[in-house]
Structure formats: C-alpha cells, structure tokens
Amino acid sequence: MAMTPMHTVEPFLDATPLLSDAPALRARAENLGYLFFPGLLDTGPIHQVREQVLKICRNHDWLKADTDLLDGVARTDDEIIESTGDPRWKAFYDDVQKLREFHALALTPSILATLELLFGESVLPHPRNILRAIFPRSASHSTPPHQDHFYIGGSRDTWTCWFPLGDCRAELGSLAVLPGSHLTGFHDVHEAQGAGGRAVDVASDGIWAGGDFACGDVLFLHSLMIHQGRDNQTERLRLSCDFRYQPRSHPVREDSLTPHMNWLTWDEIYAGWPVADPLRAYWRDWDLNIVTRQS
Numbered sequence: 521m522a523m524t525p526m527h528t529v530e531p532f533l534d535a536t537p538l539l540s541d542a543p544a545l546r547a548r549a550e551n552l553g554y555l556f557f558p559g560l561l562d563t564g565p566i567h568q569v570r571e572q573v574l575k576i577c578r579n580h581d582w583l584k585a586d587t588d589l590l591d592g593v594a595r596t597d598d599e600i601i602e603s604t605g606d607p608r609w610k611a612f613y614d615d616v617q618k619l620r621e622f623h624a625l626a627l628t629p630s631i632l633a634t635l636e637l638l639f640g641e642s643v644l645p646h647p648r649n650i651l652r653a654i655f656p657r658s659a660s661h662s663t664p665p666h667q668d669h670f671y672i673g674g675s676r677d678t679w680t681c682w683f684p685l686g687d688c689r690a691e692l693g694s695l696a697v698l699p700g701s702h703l704t705g706f707h708d709v710h711e712a713q714g715a716g717g718r719a720v721d722v723a724s725d726g727i728w729a730g731g732d733f734a735c736g737d738v739l740f741l742h743s744l745m746i747h748q749g750r751d752n753q754t755e756r757l758r759l760s761c762d763f764r765y766q767p768r769s770h771p772v773r774e775d776s777l778t779p780h781m782n783w784l785t786w787d788e789i790y791a792g793w794p795v796a797d798p799l800r801a802y803w804r805d806w807d808l809n810i811v812t813r814q815s
C-alpha cells in the first residue's frame with residue numbers, strides 16, 4: 521500500500537486573507553506547516569504546460585487512442601510508473617525536463633512574492649523542478665506519506681509548492697497534508713512503494729487536510745510537513761508540479777541546484793532555449809551558502 525488510509529480529511533484553510541498581513545501569514549505557517557491559496561496562479565501558463573506535457577505523453581504512447589488530448593485519458597492496457605525504474609518513464613521525463621515553460625512556472629511572480637512575504641527575505645527557488653504524472657488506479661503507487669526534508673536536506677525552512685496542471689478533484693489523486701506534523705521533528709524513513717520510494721509511519725487517527733484543487737490553486741508546505749499523494753481513481757493522468765524554495769541566505773544542498781533525477785545536464789536541458797534567456801542558470805551569480813551532502 522502506498523497511500524495511508526485517511527479517516528478524517530478536513531478542507532484546506534484558505535490563507536489568501538493573510539497576504540496583506542505578514543505576521544499573521546507567518547503565524548499560520550508556523551502553526552499548521554502549510555498555506556493554501558485558491559486561485560493564486562494565472563491559469564493560462566498552467567494550461568500551456570499541461571498541453572505541452574500531454575503532447576509528450578501522446579508522443580510516448582501513454583494516452584488512450586481517440587480521446588481529447590487535454591483530457592489526458594491514459595491508455596488502459598499498460599501503466600508507466602515513476603518509481604519502478606521503467607525506461608519509458610525516463611524517456612518521457614527527459615522530454616519534460618527540456619520544457620522551458622515548465623521551469624518558468626516555478627518562477628511565477630505570485631509564488632515568489634508570497635514566499636518573500638513568508639521568509640522576510642529574498643527567495644532561492646531551487647531549479648530542481650519536479651513533475652509527477654500519476655497513472656490511474658494508482659493504489660499501489662500513490663506517493664506514500666513522507667517529509668520532503670529527507671530528499672532536500674539543507675535548510676529545514678525550505679518549502680514545497682505543489683499544484684496540479686489543470687483542475688484536480690481529490691479522486692484524481694491530489695495531495696493531502698497532516699497539519700502540525702512539521703512540529704514533530706524529522707521522522708525515520710523506511711522503503712515504500714510510490715514516488716520517492718520512502719515513507720514515514722503515521723498514526724491511523726491523524727486529522728488530514730485535503731480537497732479538490734481548481735487550476736490555479738496552490739499548496740505550500742514546510743519541508744518537515746508529512747504529506748502524501750491521494751489515489752488516482754479516475755481514467756485520467758494526474759499531472760502536478762513540485763517546486764521548492766528557501767530563504768536565500770540559508771544553506772542549500774548542492775544537489776538542489778542540479779536537474780531533478782540528474783539524467784540530463786543543464787546544458788542538455790537548455791539546448792533548445794533562447795541563448796540569452798534569463799531563466800538559464802538564474803541562480804549562478806547569487807551569493808549562495810552551498811553545502812555538500814556530508815556537511
């Protein structure tokens with residue numbers, strides 16, 4: 521089992537009213553470990569990336585024939601799962617990592633402005649941007665409960681920004697969080713099925729937060745927040761982004777500045793981008809406190 525059963529799931533608290541009150545925003549973040557903003561993002565750029573990713577899915581024969589591209593209906597006779605080491609996943613993911621507009625989404629001004637308010641200083645957006653594509657009937661491979669700090673290291677004040685590429689009702693397999701769990705420290709991990717391949721144990725009576733996402737809704741979560749993917753119970757692919765951010769003055773682990781999975785180099789990713797594109801290695805001239813895995 522990948523996803524842990526959730527007996528109580530409360531709706532996310534809308535943090536939008538706190539955008540004009542930084543102390544209240546920080547207090548909410550400290551208490552709950554997550555911030556949810558319905559409609560924070562323009563939907564146009566998200567739909568554009570959705571279409572680009574689905575075209576890649578179609579090129580890799582992941583979609584059911586004779587269905588509308590934008591519905592993202594998955595083929596039914598096979599499934600391609602990130603955590604299994606399937607070479608078809610790598611072939612797909614390399615194409616996604618080359619999408620300039622996918623990486624541009626991580627630098628959306630409303631995301632950066634929100635985090636600058638939260639951090640009270642400049643933001644370092646990690647360039648190691650992640651896309652998840654979750655096939656239907658995902659009970660065996662939904663992302664298990666985990667804390668992102670295990671994967672990110674560096675500053676514990678790193679936050680993940682999660683949002684779907686398109687509308688994402690809970691049954692399409694959105695994300696659920698365990699509010700307040702970021703205050704319980706760093707938990708031991710064990711091997712598990714699902715993205716990341718590692719899980720933490722959670723109590724069966726936990727009170728989770730979750731719900732439907734409309735395109736443009738955004739969830740931010742602290743790196744110690746326990747969270748998990750929900751099962752995709754539909755016939756469609758669930759597409760979503762995980763982008764990570766930290767206060768720029770805090771230590772950043774060197775691998776957070778490398779491409780996700782490290783299958784491609786930045787030069788390979790940038791090969792088709794404009795030569796003078798400001799998105800290329802935007803962090804390289806910043807005065808960062810880069811630490812190694814060992815430090």
Ligand SMILES: O=C(O)CCC(=O)C(=O)O
Binds near residue numbers: 650662
């Ligand atoms: O989208 C998912 O299923 C899981 C994303 C996530 O929790 C992560 O990448 O840390």
